Amino acid sequence: MNTKIAREIAPKGVLRASINLGNPVLASRPDPNSDPRGVSLDLARAFAGRLGLALQPIVVDSAGRSVELVARGEADIGFFALDPDRANQIRFTTPYVLIQGSYLVRESSPLQAMDEVDRPGHRVVVGRGSAYDLYLSRGLQQAMIERAKTSPTVVDEFLRIDADVAAGVRQQLEADTQRIPGLRLLPGNFMTIQQAMGVPADRSDETLAAVQQFVEDMKADGFVARALKRHGIAGAQVAPTSTL
Known part of the structure; x- marks a missing residue:
């Protein structure tokens, strides 16, 4: 060059x-x-x-x-x-x-599909300033967004504040399900x-x-x-x- x-x-x-x-x-x-x-x-x-x-x-x-x-x-x-x-x-x-952006919930959550996330009263935790923060901030119309300091801390913040959904990179969320029992990913991905x-x-x-x-x-x-x-x-x- x-x-x-x-x-x-x-x-x-x-x-x-x-x-x-x-x-x-x-x-x-x-x-x-x-x-x-x-x-x-x-x-x-x-x-x-x-x-x-x-x-x-x-x-x-x-x-x-x-x-x-x-x-x-x-x-x-x-x-x-x-x-x-x-x-x-x-x-x-x-x-x-x-890579794929996905949703994670507790095993006991009534949520079973991605299109059930954007409902009044639901709180979705994202990593502040991440691509999926920007995307969901534009796309979610009824659910409330809560922001963790960084993407790797999303699930810990989701649990700490007793939110309904954690959003993030699928691989990170999959690793969190191995780290913390009682969690599951919703089928599919909300964004590429x-x-x-x-x-x-x-x-x-x-x-x-x-x-x-x-x-x-x-x-x-x-x-x-x-x-x-x-x-x-x-x-x-x-x-x-x-x-x-």
Whole structure:
């Protein structure tokens, strides 16, 4: 990649990548003393290599915080769910991974289907600033939304406040059912979350095109599929390739 584009993408001379641990499909930290790992880290390293730059991961615990860092130019790239409410802050590539947003309830809950969630009096817990927070804030007409600090704490908050439904990434909710007895997922998914790379909104078309080309190359090459397999991520799909 030419030096001019590399300088525009990473003006500090190092690729600052915001890594959100709030979505276990993309990144996680096995224990507090370990380095983060996951598909987004693998992509960030590969992109830094393409640019010929060192990588500086900036690890955060929520999507909202990751958006803030990139929007303010404190990080050069990030890994986000596509959402129109973020479009004035972030310029997005095409998606590289598709994951599902699902609902979780107690075993004893009378709720049996997704279309029963949006009813008066129901409280739905989401991760503040997450893609499904933005989506459900637009879509739910009668149920009340309650917000946990981060996506991984949604189920704990759901239990703490005795809410009716927890909403989140299917893989996180499935892990919570293994961690806490007496919970179940409702059948199906309320949304497909399209995960993409993003750059600050003031970056040029040429800069965005370079990042987008990288994303398409990583899908076509099988890099994303291999990363998902390497990190043991089940249930996520590589997004279809796009014509640039």
